[in-house]
Amino acid sequence: MLDWLRRADTRAKETPAPRKVAARVIVVGERELPLVIKKLGHARRMTLRLAPDGSEARVSIPAWCRVGDAEAFARDRADWLAGQLANLPEARHIAPGASLNFRGEMLVIQWTEAARRKPVIDAGHLIIGGPQESLSRRLxxxxxxxxxxxxxxxxxxxxxxxxxxxxxxxxxxxxxxxxxxxxxxxxxxxxxxxxxxxxxxxxxxxxxxxxxxxxxxxxxxxxxxxxxxxxxxxxxxxxxxxxxxxxxxxxx
Structure with missing residues (x-):
């Protein structure tokens, strides 16, 4: 009897899984771009921005504004978003031989496993050792x-x-x-x-x-x-x- 009560109590405490909500997207050119809509109490009008890395479009709206209007607002400006995406700088990956900006100077990453783990700047190069797989995180x-x-x-x-x-x-x-x-x-x-x-x-x-x-x-x-x-x-x-x-x- 006690075992049955324990099992019943466990089932009673189970929390139903949250219902999944489809992510909003907007079609920009030939790609689907995530659309993030945020209501702001101090906002007086809708504003559309592209994330600095181009990963998503963001619409800020007043608290009284409808989400559907924000989606339409973004869709109507898909051409503007496409232009913003086209102007994004090309992504640069952290790897030996790649360049890295530091205080306005472009440094070439010079990785040697035997070098010191702490980076050293020398004649336009950033010399660093240690495991290559953690290079980006350490830099x-x-x-x-x-x-x-x-x-x-x-x-x-x-x-x-x-x-x-x-x-x-x-x-x-x-x-x-x-x-x-x-x-x-x-x-x-x-x-x-x-x-x-x-x-x-x-x-x-x-x-x-x-x-x-x-x-x-x-x-x-x-x-x-x-x-x-x-x-x-x-x-x-x-x-x-x-x-x-x-x-x-x-x-x-």
Missing amino acids: QRWLESEAMWHFGVDLAHYCAKTGHDVPRLALSRAQRRWGSCASDGSIRINWRLIMAPDFVRRSVVAHEVAHMTHFDHSPAFHAHLDTLFEGDVGAANRWLKRHGRSLYAQFG
């Missing part, structure tokens, strides 16, 4: 480590100029945003910026530090940023607009 960890160090130096520099205490810093893996400053003052910077030229990376850090004084994009904010950043903010923004997607050509 990404190295880039993230370099990013954290350089971002930290940049952050301390701009905080000193503004008189702010250095806030908590973290790396971001966002698909679109290069940096963010939270209401508690903590700052996140996209790790891929370590592959961009120094002035581009530093402009993003300066931008987020400027938000510690002006938590908006008002004229006062831009005036403050112009005095804080030693370079040309416009040139840095143009570089990101023109080449930003190329930073997603490696490491997925």
Whole structure:
């Protein structure tokens, strides 16, 4: 009797399998592209974007908007998405002999099993040893480590100029945003910026530090940023607009 009750209790606690929901796709040219629709409480209109790596189309809509309208919105702009896909940089794989961007410089990966596991830069080459099968993973960890160090130096520099205490810093893996400053003052910077030229990376850090004084994009904010950043903010923004997607050509 007790055994029967135990079995019955086990069956009662079983949770039915969740019902599968078909993924949304949109036909772009000759391929099907995943379509991600997200409702945002602060959105006032529908916006369509292509993921930086071209893996999916994304529509942001106001909370009151219907999903069906968002799907139609994306379908009507399939030609625009096709143009965006055509402009994506060619994917580059991490392998011996391939190139890797670091601080705006193109380095050739020179792998030798007997070399040190920690990468060494020498005359346009990135020399690295260790297991070849973990090469991509180890190089990404190295880039993230370099990013954290350089971002930290940049952050301390701009905080000193503004008189702010250095806030908590973290790396971001966002698909679109290069940096963010939270209401508690903590700052996140996209790790891929370590592959961009120094002035581009530093402009993003300066931008987020400027938000510690002006938590908006008002004229006062831009005036403050112009005095804080030693370079040309416009040139840095143009570089990101023109080449930003190329930073997603490696490491997925």
